[in-house]
Amino acid sequence: MPYGDVMNARVRSEERRAEIVGAALEVIAERGYRGASLAAVAERVGLTQQGLLHYFPTKEALLVAVLQERDRWDAVPDSQWRVDLLASLVEYNAMRPAIIQTFSALLGESVTEGHPARAYFTERYARVRASMTSVLRTAYGDRLPNGLTPERTAPLLVAVMDGLQYQWLLDPESVDMPGTFRDFLRLLGEPVD
């Protein structure tokens, strides 16, 4: 195959993958995590299930691709992050339960032996902790008002966000996720409205 054709084939394949990931996000939003079968996603993009498996060999691989795409959309350069923007992010998350449910369910599965999403979550946590450390250092320097270092505060910040999501997904009437997260920011010494 001439070089140009190889490149075109690669571009087409990447476009197709992106289309599948977009369709998966739609199916998740409509039917939830359990309803988002490979068959439903294949149907939406006009592929057979076999055809879809060519791009994503398992449902887990497709879901990881959906979460990676979400990470790209949500990405804020470290230099632009501010602690108060985290409150906005949690507020925003409370309006998109389907993707938060997908994240939380796959995170749960990922802690089991040899799970295909384990590497994604392990690397994501390392990256997010590093990013939050940098945000906290920009805001507070080497010590927060409460005396903790940014390095020691970052895993707490991430734990609060993830832990609250479970309580909220199970019982949205009882758990004010954004309000509880703002309480945590106040504990860190942030002046929050």
Next chain:
Amino acid sequence: MPYGDVMNARVRSEERRAEIVGAALEVIAERGYRGASLAAVAERVGLTQQGLLHYFPTKEALLVAVLQERDRWDAVPDSQWRVDLLASLVEYNAMRPAIIQTFSALLGESVTEGHPARAYFTERYARVRASMTSVLRTAYGDRLPNGLTPERTAPLLVAVMDGLQYQWLLDPESVDMPGTFRDFLRLLGEPVD
């Protein structure tokens, strides 16, 4: 059947259930969440898989029974709880990854539609938040040193415990779960060693 025989049958059935739950805990400890199949548990107690299904119709039902049994073992009367005991509980949890993995994996699954463990986790969170509220009120009165009420602090405390478990299960070398939890208690105003 005479009354005594009915009672005996019920006692035998409860003993058998308890034996199965104990065997499940052993299998989880040895083989992890994914290795803990109904077949492996049935074999350990000398039942066929069909025989086991008579007691627990699904793997999820058996795992919920295991977590309920753990709740009973870990239970501390509200009047006996102290905030510093929570640090000991997290320290203890860090030494039993298999049951923490089971809890975390099943919690993840439970947020999906119609999951059989959903009711267990929803009720457990309501109970644990109420219990933590009571512990915090006993320790601090109606306001913590940082100004939050016990009611508003309880979901944060629970979120930190659960959220840290995921980070720790995925990357135990990088995440000091007990140390990070003690940092959180310090944020609340607790004098922790």
